[in-house]
Amino acid sequence: MTSLHVRGVRASYGPTEVLHGIDLVVPSGSTTAILGPSGCGKTTLLRVVTGFQTPTAGSVALDDETVAGDGSWTPPERRRIGYVAQEGNLFPHLSIAANVAFGLPRSERKDTARISQLLELLGLDAGLMGRRPDQLSGGQQQRVAIARALAPRPRLVVLDEPFSSLDTGLRAATREAVAEALHHERVTVVLVTHDQAEALSFADQVAIMHDGHLAQVGTPLQVYGAPADRRSARFLGEAQFVSGVVQGHQVDSDLGVLELDETAPEGRVDVLVRPEQIRLTREDGGLRARVVSTTYFGHDALVSLDLVGPDGSAGRRVVARVNGSEAWAAGTPVAVQVVGAVRAFPDDATADG
Numbered sequence: 517m518t519s520l521h522v523r524g525v526r527a528s529y530g531p532t533e534v535l536h537g538i539d540l541v542v543p544s545g546s547t548t549a550i551l552g553p554s555g556c557g558k559t560t561l562l563r564v565v566t567g568f569q570t571p572t573a574g575s576v577a578l579d580d581e582t583v584a585g586d587g588s589w590t591p592p593e594r595r596r597i598g599y600v601a602q603e604g605n606l607f608p609h610l611s612i613a614a615n616v617a618f619g620l621p622r623s624e625r626k627d628t629a630r631i632s633q634l635l636e637l638l639g640l641d642a643g644l645m646g647r648r649p650d651q652l653s654g655g656q657q658q659r660v661a662i663a664r665a666l667a668p669r670p671r672l673v674v675l676d677e678p679f680s681s682l683d684t685g686l687r688a689a690t691r692e693a694v695a696e697a698l699h700h701e702r703v704t705v706v707l708v709t710h711d712q713a714e715a716l717s718f719a720d721q722v723a724i725m726h727d728g729h730l731a732q733v734g735t736p737l738q739v740y741g742a743p744a745d746r747r748s749a750r751f752l753g754e755a756q757f758v759s760g761v762v763q764g765h766q767v768d769s770d771l772g773v774l775e776l777d778e779t780a781p782e783g784r785v786d787v788l789v790r791p792e793q794i795r796l797t798r799e800d801g802g803l804r805a806r807v808v809s810t811t812y813f814g815h816d817a818l819v820s821l822d823l824v825g826p827d828g829s830a831g832r833r834v835v836a837r838v839n840g841s842e843a844w845a846a847g848t849p850v851a852v853q854v855v856g857a858v859r860a861f862p863d864d865a866t867a868d869g
């Protein structure tokens with residue numbers, strides 16, 4: 517097992533710098549998801565790690581072996597990094613067995629035991645070995661691509677949006693099978709995605725990238741529950757901000773007096789309240805609101821509400837996430853309660869976007 521160390525990496529296309537000093541450690545045998553909007557530099561970081569791009573500053577090391585930077589350079593084919601692209605890129609003219617074997621050293625390419633073990637590991641029937649890629653579903657093709665990447669026992673596996681071309685049901689099943697196989701092989705993994713649910717469910721660690729910077733690196737719970745800035749909060753799940761004033765461990769906000777998750781400087785703040793933190797009841801009293809509309813998703817629903825002021829006037833709009841089986845018709849008067857501690861950010865909207 518191998519750990520990945522990215523230190524102060526900068527990278528450019530011509531005169532334009534797109535990575536502005538990336539620091540990231542992926543511990544041995546763990547999975548890190550790099551999550552960020554299109555164009556933020558995720559693929560460029562993968563290119564630097566795999567060796568298809570030279571950093572203009574900083575270094576990349578696998579354990580204590582520097583493969584780029586600090587005067588060292590190991591070409592991609594000698595880094596022992598397995599790479600899986602969005603479309604898998606299987607060789608169309610080769611059988612499934614030959615595709616997987618392609619990853620093995622020439623002397624081991626006839627090792628059918630290793631090939632069937634890998635296919636089995638990815639939940640693929642050994643009977644598929646003789647087929648060609650176009651005779652498999654998209655999900656099966658991606659599993660074969662992962663098997664091919666794992667075949668030579670790489671030090672690191674890099675997955676660039678490997679599930680994004682699959683439809684929703686197939687994506688979840690493929691992701692689960694791949695996660696299990698990677699875990700079984702105890703390989704270190706970097707996954708690039710712009711799918712929040714994928715990053716949170718697949719990875720031990722999530723790195724949030726914006727404009728060539730890592731805004732935050734932490735466990736899925738940390739990055740979702742305690743985002744470093746407003747932009748990361750908005751990028752990961754639904755985020756709404758209400759104004760408030762910090763008083764000790766509490767904040768007096770548009771949604772009442774709420775507990776803070778950590779101490780914040782006294783004064784005006786914006787308070788992050790996730791929709792699932794807002795509970796609705798039909799009781800009279802408490803903080804009053806009126807249902808504006810409901811968007812139904814099956815397992816849950818988002819309910820838009822206008823808070824009602826003491827004089828009965830409509831106040832600010834907030835959104836609550838409720839169980840999909842609950843029906844909240846437009847116009848229904850409700851009582852609103854915020855559950856759990858909330859996070860405060862300085863109220864200067866320009867502070868972190």
Ligand SMILES: Nc1ncnc2c1ncn2[C@@H]1O[C@H](COP(=O)(O)OP(=O)(O)OP(=O)(O)O)[C@@H](O)[C@H]1O
Nearest residue numbers: 529530534552553554555556557558559560561710
């Ligand atoms: N070959 C290139 N030449 C010039 N600029 C490039 C090149 N490849 C990427 N860029 C630019 O570098 C920036 C980062 O691109 P990159 O592909 O790393 O982002 P990304 O986060 O992977 O995006 P996506 O999720 O859309 O794949 C973007 O502004 C992009 O336009």
